[in-house]
Amino acid sequence: MASVKPARTAPVAPTFDELFAGAPVMAILRGMPVATTVELAVRAWDLGIDCVEVPVQDEAAGQVLAAVVAAGAERGKPVGAGTxxxxxxxxxxxxxxxxxxxxxxxxxxxxxxxxxxxxxHLPGVATPSDVQAARALGLTWLKAFPASVLGADWFQAMRGPFPEVPFVATGGIDAGNAAAYLSAGARVVAVGSALEDDDQLPRLAALLAR
Structure with missing residues (x-):
C-alpha cells in the first residue's frame, strides 16, 4: 500500500487513551446529510461524548466528515474517520x-x-486470532464487531487471555443494552441511531454519568 502523508498543518493526533478518557461512549454518524450529521455531532458533544466517528465509505461521506471536523475544531473536539x-x-x-x-x-x-x-487506528476484531494479530502490529485499542452478534459474554471470555486489551463494543448498541456490554468488560460502547431518539437521550446521559 502506498504511503499516505498527513497534512503539514495537521495537529498531533490524540491517542485512544486520551480520546476515551472522558466518557465510555463513542458516537458513529453514518449515511446522513451534512446538516443532520453536524447537528447530531453537536448533540453528542453536548451530552459529553467527546469521541465522534464519521464513516468515509464514499466521496460524499468524506465531505460530511470534513464538515464535522470543522465543527469539532470550533469546540476543540477531534473527529475520526470510520470504514x-x-x-x-x-x-x-x-x-x-x-x-x-x-x-x-x-x-x-x-x-x-x-x-x-x-x-x-482502531481495527475490528471478532476472534482471539484477530486480537493477537492486531496486538502484534502494535495496536492497543480494538473494536469488537459486530458486538450484538458476538454478545456480551464475548467480552467476559476475552478478559481471561487478554486482560490488558481495551475493547470498543460496536454494532447493535443502544441506550438499552450499552450498560450490559460495559459491565461485561467493554471499555467503550459505540452508538449511532440512539442520538436521534429523544427517548434514549436521558438514558445515554445516565450512562455517561456512570
Missing amino acids: VTSAGRLERAVAAGAAFTVAPGLDADVARASVAAGLP
Whole structure:
C-alpha cells in the first residue's frame, strides 16, 4: 500500500487513551446529510461524548466528515474517520482532517499506513486470532464487531487471555443494552441511531454519568 502523508498543518493526533478518557461512549454518524450529521455531532458533544466517528465509505461521506471536523475544531473536539478499509479511504480521511481511523476488520497494510500518516487506528476484531494479530502490529485499542452478534459474554471470555486489551463494543448498541456490554468488560460502547431518539437521550446521559 502506498504511503499516505498527513497534512503539514495537521495537529498531533490524540491517542485512544486520551480520546476515551472522558466518557465510555463513542458516537458513529453514518449515511446522513451534512446538516443532520453536524447537528447530531453537536448533540453528542453536548451530552459529553467527546469521541465522534464519521464513516468515509464514499466521496460524499468524506465531505460530511470534513464538515464535522470543522465543527469539532470550533469546540476543540477531534473527529475520526470510520470504514477505513483501503488506501483510497485513508487518503479521504487524511484530506478531511480526521484525527483517527476505524475499520470493521483488521488489515495490516491499512493499519500501518494509518499509523504512518499520524492517525491512531482502531481495527475490528471478532476472534482471539484477530486480537493477537492486531496486538502484534502494535495496536492497543480494538473494536469488537459486530458486538450484538458476538454478545456480551464475548467480552467476559476475552478478559481471561487478554486482560490488558481495551475493547470498543460496536454494532447493535443502544441506550438499552450499552450498560450490559460495559459491565461485561467493554471499555467503550459505540452508538449511532440512539442520538436521534429523544427517548434514549436521558438514558445515554445516565450512562455517561456512570
